[in-house]
Amino acid sequence: MPPLPVPAAVPLSYYLILSAVLFALGVAGFLFRRSLITVFMSIELMLNAVNLTFVAFSYQHKQVDGHLFTFFVMVVAAAEAAVGLAIILTVYKNRGTLAVDEIDSLKL
Amino acid sequence: MDAILFFLFAAIAVVSAINVVVQRHPISSALSLVGVMGSLAVLYLLLGAEFIAAAQMIVYAGAIMVLFVFVIMLLNTGAEQSSRKGKVLTIVAMPLLVIFLGVVSYIIQRGFPDSPLVKFGEFTGGGPKDVGMALFTRYLLPFEVTSVLILIAIIGAVVLARKEME
Numbered sequence: 155m156p157p158l159p160v161p162a163a164v165p166l167s168y169y170l171i172l173s174a175v176l177f178a179l180g181v182a183g184f185l186f187r188r189s190l191i192t193v194f195m196s197i198e199l200m201l202n203a204v205n206l207t208f209v210a211f212s213y214q215h216k217q218v219d220g221h222l223f224t225f226f227v228m229v230v231a232a233a234e235a236a237v238g239l240a241i242i243l244t245v246y247k248n249r250g251t252l253a254v255d256e257i258d259s260l261k262l
Numbered sequence: 263m264d265a266i267l268f269f270l271f272a273a274i275a276v277v278s279a280i281n282v283v284v285q286r287h288p289i290s291s292a293l294s295l296v297g298v299m300g301s302l303a304v305l306y307l308l309l310g311a312e313f314i315a316a317a318q319m320i321v322y323a324g325a326i327m328v329l330f331v332f333v334i335m336l337l338n339t340g341a342e343q344s345s346r347k348g349k350v351l352t353i354v355a356m357p358l359l360v361i362f363l364g365v366v367s368y369i370i371q372r373g374f375p376d377s378p379l380v381k382f383g384e385f386t387g388g389g390p391k392d393v394g395m396a397l398f399t400r401y402l403l404p405f406e407v408t409s410v411l412i413l414i415a416i417i418g419a420v421v422l423a424r425k426e427m428e
Contacts, residue, residue, distance in 0.1 A: 163264045166377040167370050169305065172272045174366040176279050176298070178359050183283040185355050189342045191288045191334055195295050198326065199279060202302055205314075213309045213385050214378060218392050221314050222401050225393070228321050229408045233415035235326045239333045240422035246337050253343065 169210040176203035190242055190252040194235075201231050264382050267308060271301040286341045288334045292327060299323040310385035313393045 180203060183196030205224045212220025246252055278297035285291045299322045306315035397405055 161265045163379040163381050164268045165374075166380055167374045168268065168272075169309070169380065170370045170374070171367050172275065172305075174363060174370070175276055178363045179276075179279040179283055181362075182355075182359055185351060186283065187342070189288055189339065191330070191337075191339075192282075192291050192342070195282060195288075195291055195330065198322075199282060199295065199298060202299060202322070205318075206302060206305065209306050209309050209311045209314060212311065212388070213380065216385055216387065218387050218396050221311050221388050221393055222396055224311070224314050225317065225397070226404060226408060228317060229412065232321060232326055233411055235329055236415050236419045237422070239329055240419040242333060243337070244422050246339075252337070252339050 166210055166214055170207060173203045173206040173210070176200075176206070188253050188255065190245065190254055190257070193254060194238055194242070198231060198235070201227055264308060264380060267304065268380070271304045275301040275305070288339065288342070289331065292330045292334060295330075296323050296327050299327070308380060308382050309388075310383070311388040313388060313390045 177200050180196045180200035183199065184193055187193055187196065205227055208220040208223045208227070210220075212218065212224075242252065245257060249257060251257070275298050278294045278301070281294035282291045282298065285294065299318060303315045303318040303323070306312075306318060
């Protein structure tokens, strides 16, 4: 049996498509999940997908700028995680649930 | 070799991401998310982003996910109950997501018909030295602004999480 023809390298567009797939999965988690923490993790997944796009374009242009954007996204994600998890703790303390369809005080 | 590494870790990333979405228990989702972030770090290395790969492991897989796991274990909410949000959302959103994915893939294929092959070691401008040089010259102002952002985040987290004074 001949070995499978494996290409030596993949084109950059594969990285972009992978990042689109990860982003779509993040959106799916954001829409379909009910737990506040899982929704929050889906947002992190989307941020990671965007980071991969930045680094891939940075490779294409042979410039370091995309890496810096990724760096700043990481900083913002860390700050967001700290504040968001504090909000989640407070919500759970006050309402005793994390289901997003039961936290609807702002609904008319 | 590059292609094998790409396909291996892309597959791990996609499978872990699917696992994040379908798992019922938040702790399983969190551990799958660590898998996504680890395989993305390998892909960053393949793209020549050494510093970002290290930062991904330390900041994302290390710090942020530990925070998530901490909160999940602290709250101990258990598995998610089945959704009452109805089937309408699933019926409407699922085809829209598939269409989104198809359109994006089409645009990428049309927009980059001859995108360059990714060869490990071809782009070496992503080490700590290069990132640091750019960060402290051209991007000095955004860098300083992030310190203010982090300060605000610290104060916000402390204010939100402190005990209520009666």
